[in-house]
Amino acid sequence: MEKAINKKYSILVVDDEPLIRESLYEILRIDGYCAHMAGSAEAALEIVSDQNIDIILTDMKLPKMDGIELIRKVKRKFSDIEAILITGYGTIESAVEAMKTGAYDYITKPINDGEIKLIISKIIEKKKILEENRNLREIVARTHPASFCDMIGASEKMQKVYHIIESVASSNATILITGESGTGKGLVARAIHEMDEDRKDKPFVEVSCGALSETLLESELFGHMKGSFTGAIKDKEGRFEYARHGTVFLDEIDAFSSKLQVKLLRVLQDGIFERVGDNTSRKTDARIIVATNRRLNDLVQTQDFREDLYYRINVISILMPPLRERKDDLDMLVDHFIRVYSKKNKKNVTSLADDVRKLFLEYNWPGNIRELENAIEGAVIMSKTPVINKRDLPNASKFVSEAMKPVDGRSLKEVLGRPEKELITSILQECNWNRNKAAATLGINRTTLFNKMKKHNIPFKKLKTK
DSSP states (O other): OHHHHHTTOEEEEEOSOHHHHHHHHHHHHHTTOEEEEESSHHHHHHHHHHSOOOEEEEESOOSSSOHHHHHHHHHHHOTTOEEEEEESOOOHHHHHHHHHHTOSEEEESSOOHHHHHHHHHHHHHHHHHHHHHHHHHHHHHHHTGGGGTTOOOOSHHHHHHHHHHHHHTTSOOOEEEEOOTTSOHHHHHHHHHHTOTTTTTSOEEEEEGGGSOHHHHHHHHHEEOTTSSTTOOSOEEOHHHHTTTSEEEEEOGGGOOHHHHHHHHHHHHHSEEEOBTOOOEEEOOOEEEEEESSOHHHHHHTTSSOHHHHHHHOSEEEEOOOGGGOGGGHHHHHHHHHHHHHHHTTOOOOEEOHHHHHHHHHSOOTTHHHHHHHHHHHHHHHOSSSEEOGGGSTTHHHHHHSOOOEETTEEHHHHHHHHHHHHHHHHHHHTTTOHHHHHHHHTSOHHHHHHHHHHTTOOOTTOOOO
8 A cells, every 4th residue: 555655755866876776776766766767967967857756865076067966956846755865974074065056865885775765654644644734735725715705714813703703794783893904804794795685696895994985985975966075076976875785894993083973873773874065865774884904993982983873883793803813824824825926927836935935924914904915916026936035035134133032041132143144254254354355256236235235244354554
């Protein structure tokens, strides 16, 4: 049974010594793997481009291009391919270099069959877990959102939101949706509308109240008569009138002035309103859903929001959790947005690199789902490969700058800054501390180099002073 499972995993052996290459090939083939051989890095790259390779087993010393450079090139294009480096130089330096390049592990000569088999089995176990998780995310992403108008998430907090939506959809109750900006309050409002059998085929009207002045908002909601104010060149039907029998969603309800709060209260109590400049009362039975990212109770205390209106709109309250409190849903959301924007931009992007996914999990997402969606859209557009890497993120630095968790007594920022400091110091030493030459080598200007040296406390050695 195990061999049947193993056969779907393809392993490429890369070694310029035919005896070693063929020996490893036979061992892998006997164990049930789909084995391939290459005598050079160049030949290996061709096989990787043509075949679905899962694991590369490569010697360190190869003609023209060595094993580390081969791994680097493969990982750059196919980040899901794992690599094992074989080296006759079992030094710490070669091991560190191999791991930096992206190798899963390395082994030293003479080759031990058991050691190779153990490492391969660990890689396969890792791949199986990743594949199972990916399949599970795809199944949930396909089935769950359809019931709630593309709202995605299987976390406990989102399940609670779904339950409330199902419970209140068929009622006529006014709904107050609260939560930070970008959490998806608009999706909740539309879900309530579309799950209401009596209203789903009627108009759904959304008004961003904070984007309009008092005069424009009043006209937009209640309508106006010709000549009622400057610019009113003809009679206009308001949203409450247009959406009768349907739903009106008022986003940023906290933007309502005192005058408009009184008019809205009358609509909620009696379903009656007048157009601006008209004395004729009109009737609406539109269902009203409101949303805010502010604490209305605090505005009531400061008398910026009417208490009677607050209790009238707060019949049923739905709190949308911020993304940082539902990290269990992050993978599902990421995969969904990748599919959406890959299709929209005619790209073949399928996933995130592991280090990018880790960054996303550690980031707090102050802009919530809207920020995540924008980040994925930009990354999909920038990506040149099926896998999104750090270089594809429009603003990768913000994801690491916010995560300031201590690591061995140092902040993450300090730890992440070490490779840059070491690189700059190394180049300066090679250039005999000539900053002009070092800046040119690093591909940055002299001022940038100067600032980075100050940032990392790199001493200005061997510089002539006036």
